[in-house]
Amino acid sequence: MKESILAKDVNAPAAKVLFDAAHAAGAEASTPPEGPLIVFINSKSGGRHGPELKDRLQCLMGEEQVYDLSRVKPHEFVQYGLGCLEKFSTLGDSCANEVREKLRVVVAGGDGTVGWVLGCLGKLHKQGRNPVPATAIIPLGTGNDLSRSFGWGGSFPFNWKSAIKRTLDSVPNGPTCRLDSWNLVLSMPAGEALETPYSLKQCEEIALDEGLEVEGELPENMSCYQGVFYNYFSIGMDAQVAYGFHHLRNEKPYLAQGPLSNKLIYSGYSCKQGWFFTPCSSDPSLRGLKNILRIHIKKVNCSDWEQIPIPASVRSVVALNLPSYGSGRNPWGNLKPDYLEKKGFVEAHADDGLLEIFGLKHGWHASMVMAEVISAKHIAQASAIRFELRGGEWKEAFMQMDGEPWKQPINKDFSTFVEMKRVPFQSVMVHGD
Numbered sequence: 001m002k003e004s005i006l007a008k009d010v011n012a013p014a015a016k017v018l019f020d021a022a023h024a025a026g027a028e029a030s031t032p033p034e035g036p037l038i039v040f041i042n043s044k045s046g047g048r049h050g051p052e053l054k055d056r057l058q059c060l061m062g063e064e065q066v067y068d069l070s071r072v073k074p075h076e077f078v079q080y081g082l083g084c085l086e087k088f089s090t091l092g093d094s095c096a097n098e099v100r101e102k103l104r105v106v107v108a109g110g111d112g113t114v115g116w117v118l119g120c121l122g123k124l125h126k127q128g129r130n131p132v133p134a135t136a137i138i139p140l141g142t143g144n145d146l147s148r149s150f151g152w153g154g155s156f157p158f159n160w161k162s163a164i165k166r167t168l169d170s171v172p173n174g175p176t177c178r179l180d181s182w183n184l185v186l187s188m189p190a191g192e193a194l195e196t197p198y199s200l201k202q203c204e205e206i207a208l209d210e211g212l213e214v215e216g217e218l219p220e221n222m223s224c225y226q227g228v229f230y231n232y233f234s235i236g237m238d239a240q241v242a243y244g245f246h247h248l249r250n251e252k253p254y255l256a257q258g259p260l261s262n263k264l265i266y267s268g269y270s271c272k273q274g275w276f277f278t279p280c281s282s283d284p285s286l287r288g289l290k291n292i293l294r295i296h297i298k299k300v301n302c303s304d305w306e307q308i309p310i311p312a313s314v315r316s317v318v319a320l321n322l323p324s325y326g327s328g329r330n331p332w333g334n335l336k337p338d339y340l341e342k343k344g345f346v347e348a349h350a351d352d353g354l355l356e357i358f359g360l361k362h363g364w365h366a367s368m369v370m371a372e373v374i375s376a377k378h379i380a381q382a383s384a385i386r387f388e389l390r391g392g393e394w395k396e397a398f399m400q401m402d403g404e405p406w407k408q409p410i411n412k413d414f415s416t417f418v419e420m421k422r423v424p425f426q427s428v429m430v431h432g433d
Contacts, residue, residue: 001038002064004084005076015084019093030095035172036102038081039066040074040117042109045140049156053108053138056164069113074120086129104171104430105133110141115199115230115402118181118427122228125425136171136430138164143403145231145324149350150177151432154328171430178351178426180321181230184401188409188416190221197404200227208417212296212305212386219414228423229401232325235387235408235418236289236316238360240398243405288312289359292394292410297382300346300354308380314359316366318376319385319420322350332356333375345381353422354381387418 003014022030039057043050057066067077085103088096105121107114114137124132139147140156148154157163185206188194196202203226208214290310295317297308310317323330332348340346348356358376360366369376389397391412399408399418410416 001077001081001084004080005067005072008076008080010080010083010087012080012084019088019091022095023093030093032095032098032102035104036099037061037065037104037106037168037171038077039106039108039138040069040072040077040113041066041107041138042069042113042140044070045109045113049160050140053140053160053164056161057108057168060165060168069109069116074117075123078120078123082124082129101131102172103133104136106136106138106168106171108138108140110139111143111146111231111402112141112199112404114146115228118179118230119228122181122423122425122427132425132428134176134428134430136167136174136432138167143327145322145326145328148324148328149322150179150429153432167432170432174430174432176428177431179230179429180351180353180426181228181423182233182319182321182355182420183423184227184229184233185419186225186408186417187222187419188225189219189411189414190223192223192409192411194223194225194409195406196225197227197401197406199229199401199404200225200406209305209384209386209419209421211303214415214417216415219411227401229321230427231322231402232318232320233399233401233418233420234316234318235293235389235397235399236314236360237362237398238316238318238366239400239405242400242403243398243407246405289314289317292389292392292397293317294388294390295357295379296386296388297357297380298384299344300381300383302383305384305386308357310379311359311361311377313361314377314379315362316360317357317379317387318360319355319357319382321355323348329369329372331358331360331369331376332378333372335375343378345378348381351426353383355383355385355420356381357385383422385418385420389416389418390414 004010004012041054041057043054054066054068085096085100089100107117118135121132137147137150137152139153144154187208203224205222206224290312293310295308295310296305298305320332325331357379359379360369360376368374389410391410394410397408397410399406
C-alpha cells in the first residue's frame with residue numbers, strides 16, 4: 001500500500017516487486033493480521049503533542065501504517081492504497097483480500113480532520129467499493145465533538161502514552177454505529193466575491209428543490225458552492241465570533257498554542273464582538289435574524305415544505321446533527337417524552353436522518369445553554385432545510401459549517417439560499433465505550 005500511495009500509482013513497480021516476491025515459488029504464505037489498522041494523524045493539531053504522538057504511533061505500529069496528513073492525503077489513500085489491496089485481491093491474494101475486508105481507520109485530529117477523512121472514505125460507497133472502513137478517533141482538536149459523540153473522549157489524555165496503546169488495542173473489535181452527514185448547497189447572486197472555507201467548494205449551478213417555489217425573481221446568474229458537514233451549520237452571531245477568532249488566530253498564531261488557550265481567546269473575543277453587549281447606538285431589532293432570514297423545512301415523515309417562524313429575539317440559528325456542540329454541550333437537551341409529543345419531535349440521534357434547529361438569543365442566554373442550565377430555543381426538527389436570506393439594511397451575514405466560518409455577502413434585491421439534505425450513505429464509526 002505504502003509504495004502505491006507514494007508513487008500515486010496502483011500499478012507501482014515497487015508494489016509489484018513485493019507482490020511477486022510474496023507469491024514466488026517456495027515463499028511462505030502471508031498471514032493476515034487479526035485487526036488491520038491504519039492511522040491518519042494531523043501532526044499540526046494538539047500543540048506539542050502532535051509530533052510526539054506521531055512518533056509514538058510509529059513505534060507501536062510501524063511507519064507504513066501511520067500517515068501524516070501533511071504528506072499523504074486521505075483521497076490518495078483511498079485511490080492508491082486501497083486500490084492496491086483491491087488489485088491484489090483480484091489476483092488471488094487472500095491476505096490482501098482479508099486486510100481489505102477487516103481494515104479499520106483511526107483519525108488523530110480535530111473535528112475538521114475527522115470530517116475530511118470521512119468524506120474521502122465515503123467516496124468508496126459511491127464507487128461501489130465496499131466495505132467502507134469503520135473509523136475511530138484520537139481527539140487532538142479544540143472542541144472534539146465527533147470524538148465525544150462516539151465515546152473517544154473530549155481531550156487528549158494526560159497519560160497519553162499508555163492511553164494510545166489501549167485505544168489501538170480496542171479499535172479492531174470495537175462495536176460500530178452510524179453517522180449521518182449533510183450535503184449543503186449555497187446559491188447566491190453571481191458577481192460577489194466569497195472567501196470560502198476548505199469544506200465548501202465552488203461548483204456548477206445546482207437547481208433548488210423544485211418542491212418549494214421561490215417567491216420573487218432570481219438573478220440571471222447564480223454562483224453555487226457545495227460541501228458536507230457532520231456536526232452543525234449555523235448563521236448569525238456565533239458564526240461572527242468564530243470568524244473573528246479564526247482571523248485573529250491566523251494573524252497571531254503564537255496566541256493559540258493549544259485547546260485551553262484557544263477557548264480563553266474565543267471567550268474574550270465573544271465579549272469584544274457584542275455577543276454579550278449590544279452597542280447602545282444599534283437598533284436591537286436589526287440584530288435579530290428574523291429581519292433577514294426565512295426558514296423552510298421538511299418535517300419528520302413529511303415530503304412537503306413548510307415555513308417555520310423565527311423568534312424575534314434569536315440572533316443565531318444552528319442546525320445540529322450530533323448530541324455534542326461547543327466542546328461537549330448538548331444545547332438541544334434531553335427532552336421529556338411529553339414535551340417531544342407536544343412539539344411533534346422525536347428523540348435526537350446522530351443517525352436519525354434529522355437535524356435539530358435551535359436558536360440562541362445573546363451571550364447570556366448562550367452561556368446558560370452551554371452550562372446546560374437551560375435548553376436552547378427549540379425551533380424545529382427537519383429532514384431537509386432551506387434558509388433564504390435577503391439583505392435590506394444588512395450587507396453581510398456570518399455562517400459556519402463544522403467550525404469553519406465565513407463572511408457571506410447578502411443582496412437587498414435577490415435572495416441567497418442555503419439548502420441542506422441528508423447524504424444517502426451513512427459513515428461507519430467505531431464506538432469507544
